[in-house]
Amino acid sequence: MKYFFILLTLTFCGNFANAQSAEDSIKAVINKMFTAMKNADGEMLKSTFSDSIVFQSISRDKAGATVVRNESPSGFINQISKATVGSLDERITFETIKIDGPLAFAWTPYSFYYNNNFSHCGVNSFQLVRFDGIWKIQYIIDTRRKDNCVAE
Numbered sequence: 001m002k003y004f005f006i007l008l009t010l011t012f013c014g015n016f017a018n019a020q021s022a023e024d025s026i027k028a029v030i031n032k033m034f035t036a037m038k039n040a041d042g043e044m045l046k047s048t049f050s051d052s053i054v055f056q057s058i059s060r061d062k063a064g065a066t067v068v069r070n071e072s073p074s075g076f077i078n079q080i081s082k083a084t085v086g087s088l089d090e091r092i093t094f095e096t097i098k099i100d101g102p103l104a105f106a107w108t109p110y111s112f113y114y115n116n117n118f119s120h121c122g123v124n125s126f127q128l129v130r131f132d133g134i135w136k137i138q139y140i141i142d143t144r145r146k147d148n149c150v151a152e
Helices: 002-018 022-038 042-047 073-081
Strands: 049-060 066-071 088-092 096-100 103-114 117-131 134-143
Touching: 022 042, 022 088, 022 096, 022 103, 022 117, 022 134, 042 049, 042 073, 049 073, 066 073
Parallel strands: 049 134
Antiparallel strands: 049 066, 088 103, 096 103, 103 117, 117 134
16 A cells, blocks of 8 residues: 555656646747757748748838738748858747637747847747647747847
8 A cells, every 4th residue: 555655746746747738838849949940950940830820020121111022831841941050049038928729829029140240139929829738839920120228
């Protein structure tokens, strides 16, 4: 009987230690995306996305007007796969995460470095969907600028 309680305690503690909150799981998939970018690993990158992911970026044109640009998911993955390992370094902070069942939103201010040189900053807005218990990135829209950056 004594061994039964020890085994039960170890099993319970082990499962509790491995448990991950939904918020932790969301952070993990987003961090995995940036690790894949840094490692120029297209397969790892693709594994973080839903099959119907949408990429958009908000910037300004030469006249100063706000424009929204769409990016091809396969083009993005291909571009990352061809990068030099370590050349792409996007440093984020998790400012806000909201969850409602299988839908989540994450707001992540960032600074982007290319070959260890500051390139630009902005904010990523992620929409994630939980498919069969696994969070996938469904939609990314970001802002990009070179000024008013917190961590250059």
